[in-house]
Amino acid sequence: MLKIADILGESVVDGKGLRTVIFFQGCPRHCEGCHNEKLLPFEGGKSYTPEMLAKEIIAKMTPIHKVITFSGGDPLAQAAELLQVIKILRREKPNLNIWTYTGYLFEEVQHYPVLKEIDVLVDGPFILSQRDISLPFRGSANQRIIDLPKTFATGVIQELRL
Numbered sequence: 001m002l003k004i005a006d007i008l009g010e011s012v013v014d015g016k017g018l019r020t021v022i023f024f025q026g027c028p029r030h031c032e033g034c035h036n037e038k039l040l041p042f043e044g045g046k047s048y049t050p051e052m053l054a055k056e057i058i059a060k061m062t063p064i065h066k067v068i069t070f071s072g073g074d075p076l077a078q079a080a081e082l083l084q085v086i087k088i089l090r091r092e093k094p095n096l097n098i099w100t101y102t103g104y105l106f107e108e109v110q111h112y113p114v115l116k117e118i119d120v121l122v123d124g125p126f127i128l129s130q131r132d133i134s135l136p137f138r139g140s141a142n143q144r145i146i147d148l149p150k151t152f153a154t155g156v157i158q159e160l161r162l
């Protein structure tokens, strides 16, 4: 079962475009200054099977939505279940663009099979001393916006410059 805190129909701050955002419940880190502390415990949120969650995401998406973001909490703390959700979504919506936020570094999770199904990974913990509100789609300068298909194709981390 997945633990989900909320699903937002429309957001412009969680990645490029008007995105449907799924907030995962639970994060193993406790970054100082975390933007969403109530999502840190794994006990809260609502439980979903992968099928239930995929169905609810699709129901929230309007015809103009071809983009979604998994945020949290940390979606990669539930990586195996996330993979099942994405496989269903990709079957139903083949051209879906998927961003995922994580407190892990790419180097720590690059072997996770789910990464092969994600378009963009915003990686790394929030570091208060590197906070920069002028940066698009991330809270601190250490976080990278990584184009995963290009990164896996070239073997070198490919950051998006936005």
Ligand code: SF4
Binding pocket: 027, 028, 029, 030, 031, 033, 034, 035, 036, 037, 040, 072, 073, 074, 102, 103, 104, 124, 125, 126
């Ligand atoms: S990784 Fe993100 S959600 Fe987790 S504690 Fe850090 S800022 Fe909060």
